[in-house]
Amino acid sequence: MAAEEGKVDPMHQFTVEPLFGTQGWEIAGYNLAFTNSAMWMLVTVIALTVFMVGGMKRELVPGRWQMAVESFTGFIDNMLEANVGKEGRKYVPYIFSLFMFILFGNLLGLLPLGVLGIHPFTFTSHFTITGVLAIISFSIVLIVGFWKHGLHFFSLFVPHGTPLPMVPIIAPIEFISFMVRPFSLALRLFVAMMAGHVLLKVLSSFVIGGINAGAGFAALVSVPSFALMIGISALEILVAGIQAYVFALLTSLYINDAEHLH
Template identity: 65%
Template sequence: MAEAGGGIDPMAQFRVDPVVGADWTLLGHNIAFTNSAAFMVVILALLWLFMLGGMRRQLVPNRWQAMVEGFTGFVSNMIESNIGPKGRAFTPYVFSLFMFILLANFIGLFPLALIPGMHPFTVTSHITVTGVLAIMSFSIVLIVGFARHGLHFFSLFIPHGTPALLVPLIFVIELVSFLVRPFSLGLRLFVAMTAGHILLDVFASFVIQGINSGTAIGPVVSLLSFVMIVGVSMLELLVAAIQAYVFALLTSLYLNDAINLH
């Protein structure tokens, strides 16, 4: 974390820096392998190892297999309750989405700064990442909706029992509400992760400034700030899990609209 004015720059943790290939270009665009890409590769590798270790299908499952089955069962039950039997085909996608976001959120909270030359990086604190995930989910919803229902998919924007006089107004309102979904889906995760990490760095700055202040109240400020860091860290762990769940839950609800036209 870079220092700024004797403290900590809370925005330094979000900086995307090239790891290799800083001078690589393609069609005039830099294509360096960045720290963001590196962390996404690590996340995918961990997810692959997690699934590989839990797919042994032993008659008496070990703890690893039980944990994998617990996560898959959790997502499967969520799909079943929100979509029904027709949603089973989308369980792999929603599960992958949930696990990727969950691992990304947790890895960003690891104290990697304790290792020389390392610092934590949360890929879900970048709108480019959460936005792409949201657009992917929204695109699947549109493809499934039109593939299954054709132009009848537009009936989703006209609730049953709507008076004929209000149909044009309700249609526009429902359509705008539908089109806003990918923005709210991506922004919710981005804002939640960014805000928490900034707050942690702000309190860390208070700890350093309190120690270096040379005043009698300085150590008190540092101690209270450290206590707040511990509290916020616990809260961030909860937020990391909740945000992954909310993203997967909303994706399943949007798929339910496309499949069942509810």
């Protein structure tokens, strides 16, 4: 980042940089270099595993850490129970993994480690990542739907109580809205994460530019921008949680469609 010159490229933070294995790590022609993106996924997995292991004491009277872990599992458990019902419990491992993986990735990407010279990478701001997660969720919906209901699963496209003449119009609309689901799922998370990070970077470029331009500009531009950055950082922490929740909630709603049709 060219901060010294007062210029900050707000998109630079999303660049994927190979850390090692740039050349050699090719399988069947695909370059599988271990990038900063992979690095932060690894950090996320380690943080999540450490968090979970801390709550695995299985005490009858839980400590604080165990309480925290149990409140997360209970949160997902209740969400599936409320949206899908009793059958929802078997999806708890997947939805929990999804929610925690996205949540930890979002939050770790927000850490102000740039001060220490380490640049956090938010892998959820890449649609290759969110897209794969969305496709996995959508595949589960399709597999469960066709497994449980067979071809009857197509009745999902005809809402209950549709008059017969309306079916040829309603069914394509329902089909399109169904097929849009993985895209909306993937794009929502990717856009929300990217927009917040870009906004923070743009504001930080205002702060640096104002300071470089002199005391007057610093007071007029940098101070308000910095105040706004603090507020938006708080908002971004909220968004990090909300987007993880929305991803998990929508996945569980789609699974409910697959389990119970309409």
